[in-house]
Amino acid sequence: MTLALIVNDDPLLRAGLRMIIESADDLEARTVGGAEALSEAQRYRPDVVLLDIRRGTANGFALLKDLLELPNPPRVAVLSSPAVGKSVLTALRIGAAGCLLKDTGPEELLASVRALAVGNTVLSTLASSLLMAELEVDVELADASSEARRMTASLSEREHEVLTMIAEGLSNADIGRRLMLGTGTVKDCVSDIFNKLGVVNRVQAAVIAYRARLTVGVPPTPEVA
Secondary structure, eight states, X not given: OEEEEEEXXXXXXXXXXXXXXXXXXXXXXXXXXXXXXXXXXXXXXXSEEEEETTSTHHHHXXXXXXXXTSSSXXXXXXXXXXXXXXXXXXXXXXXXXXXXXXXXXXXXXXXXXXXXXXXXOEEOHHHHHHHHHHHHHHTTOHHHHHHHHHHHTTSOHHHHHHHHHXXXXXXXXXXXXXXXXXXXXXXXXXXXXXXXXXXXXXXXXXXXXXXXXXXXXXXXXXXXX
16 A cells, blocks of 8 residues: 655645545555654655645755655655746755646546656656756756766666666656566666666656756656556
């Protein structure tokens, strides 16, 4: 059973999200306000955290960092609205595993929680657009591109292949099918890539791939393994 912790200071929104998540037989949810979020995460050890990043920007980012520093940290996706798009980019840089809009439909919400739980990245259309807009500017900066190429130079040929597919938005299962490898083998390869690049999630890895011009595709979109 996958446990999702919903962190939001609006009781009505918390209740609505919990009702949707618990409508699925394989998912359960708990809700909490921001002030109790870290202690509740330590207590229940959720697989996934849906974090409202709007709660006082500085506090929201600090909480995100604290959650990611827990032993066996949960997969954290931020809940956002179009009005706080730049905050989404900051959260992704810190290490958030994705971004969902607060008005995400029930089916997409359930699929996203499942995708997060198995290690995939989930990005709303808003987050993907913002990330692409930033990268279009960023990739023109010589320093950023040079540093990304230096970082990817340490990867093996197979790791280059896998990194490119991560940047295309493929899940581990999809990469395994394309390369005729077991999912476990792909998972180990992805872990090695993260370690070599010094990143914590697929979004950050995809950004480096884009800066290094390994791909001209878009950042990862919601995937279910």
